[in-house]
Amino acid sequence: MKLLDRLFRRDVPPVMPPLEDDDRVVAWANTAEAVAVASVRALWLPALKGSDGEEWQRLGWAEIHKAAWRDGALVVTPGVEIEPGVVADGRVRRLRLPEPRDLPNEVRTRVTRSVAYTQHHDLATGGGVRVLARSVPGRDGLTWQLRFDNPSDRELPAARAEAEGLLAEARAARV
Structure with missing residues (x-):
């Protein structure tokens, strides 16, 4: 103690x-x-x-x-x-x-x-993705992540490209 x-x-x-x-x-x-x-x-x-x-x-x-x-x-x-x-x-x-x-x-x-940022997006290929930014105690800046509704969607090149574009837009808007 x-x-x-x-x-x-x-x-x-x-x-x-x-x-x-x-x-x-x-x-x-x-x-x-x-x-x-x-x-x-x-x-x-x-x-x-x-x-x-x-x-x-x-x-x-x-x-x-x-x-x-x-x-x-x-x-x-x-x-x-x-x-x-x-x-x-x-x-x-x-x-x-x-x-x-x-x-x-x-x-x-x-x-x-x-949670510093969270937004769910429907993907053109079907399914969806959540773009997240989290703050971590003791660390500067944010940790950015993608969370697909169906994890197998990340294997689809079109879904992955769209999700990464959404992530880039969110990061740019937060700067």
Whole structure:
């Protein structure tokens, strides 16, 4: 426990993830199996079973596509980079939180705050693509990404060219 936490009697989780020196806990809650922790930079979830002895799964706020509070559970959908600048939904994590505390609200706030730009576009080839810009705590600038409604659309040269054009337009408009 850090000195300031003791002095101000801040509530700290029973188990701490391996935070960087300039990071700090902002919310936490017990899950059915362990503890979930929100820090300034990331959401720390209990590691998935069989994850090479790791205790934690770290999801930076800009890595989370969706986060929802439903029926007593925090449902988190991380993004997975399938190639540079192109993301798809990763494995959904559903965590039962018997006493949610401030964790669901903090997760929603920080994921929303990380989105600097988002716009969905219908593609001429059918399907669609979302152009995203996310801010990453501790890093200057924005991370730009494409998220195809159907990941196989990125293999179509016409769809890919159109999506990259939309990304270029969005970036130019934000400068």
